[in-house]
Amino acid sequence: MPLQTVEPRRLYRQIADQLRALIAKGELAAGARLPAERDLAKQLGVSRPSVREALIALEVEGWVEVRTGSGVYVLDRSHRAAAPVAATEWGPLELIRARRVVEGETAAIAAELATRKDIDAMTRAIERMRELADRNLMPLDGDRAFHLAIVDCCGNVVLSETVQAFWDSRKGPIFTRLGGYFETVKSWRSAIAEHEAIRDAIAARDADAARRAMHAHMDKSHQRFSASWRRANAA
Numbered sequence: 164m165p166l167q168t169v170e171p172r173r174l175y176r177q178i179a180d181q182l183r184a185l186i187a188k189g190e191l192a193a194g195a196r197l198p199a200e201r202d203l204a205k206q207l208g209v210s211r212p213s214v215r216e217a218l219i220a221l222e223v224e225g226w227v228e229v230r231t232g233s234g235v236y237v238l239d240r241s242h243r244a245a246a247p248v249a250a251t252e253w254g255p256l257e258l259i260r261a262r263r264v265v266e267g268e269t270a271a272i273a274a275e276l277a278t279r280k281d282i283d284a285m286t287r288a289i290e291r292m293r294e295l296a297d298r299n300l301m302p303l304d305g306d307r308a309f310h311l312a313i314v315d316c317c318g319n320v321v322l323s324e325t326v327q328a329f330w331d332s333r334k335g336p337i338f339t340r341l342g343g344y345f346e347t348v349k350s351w352r353s354a355i356a357e358h359e360a361i362r363d364a365i366a367a368r369d370a371d372a373a374r375r376a377m378h379a380h381m382d383k384s385h386q387r388f389s390a391s392w393r394r395a396n397a398a
């Protein structure tokens with residue numbers, strides 16, 4: 164396949180552009196199965212997460228279909244209108260890595276500055292997450308409240324707005340579609356336990372432990388979204 168090595172800047176868009184062009188030119192015919200993520204990553208000289216982000220973007224735009232347990236297939240575009248992903252949208256997996264850097268530090272700061280009221284806000288957010296999970300609902304509002312309660316301890320509006328922008332970006336179509344494959348009530352229950360570990364470290368005034376707990380949470384989130392397609396929508 165005539166693929167070109169790409170440079171590491173907003174990689175998923177560059178990858179999507181190349182694959183989209185191949186489909187448009189007929190190099191990849193409707194109904195054809197794309198090479199595996201591993202093989203595409205090797206040909207392009209990029210990471211598998213970047214390839215996954217690109218494939219999800221193409222699915223959102225109606226160029227391909229992800230069939231869990233089977234692969235990614237080119238769709239017939241003859242009767243489909245284009246719905247391009249916004250150029251400003253961040254890749255979900257890259258976003259998680261950025262959150263790891265920033266929120267690891269906000270958790271450490273919170274361990275030094277959090278008041279009893281702040282800890283209570285984190286606990287209420289966790290309880291909200293658990294309540295929604297018990298109703299087989301995705302506890303997104305509790306998750307958002309938890310991470311904002313942590314950054315609010317820092318007393319820095321730039322950090323607060325940055326973390327809010329990070330979290331709210333998950334409402335974008337790529338993150339939403341990826342979450343539809345890999346976020347389940349079971350995975351959220353694991354995330355709730357990770358949130359409790361962060362809260363407990365902050366309450367114990369242990370900055371290093373809070374940072375480690377947040378890093379562990381982000382690493383596990385990244386792993387969940389990077390899992391094999393065969394595990395997508397696992398109960």
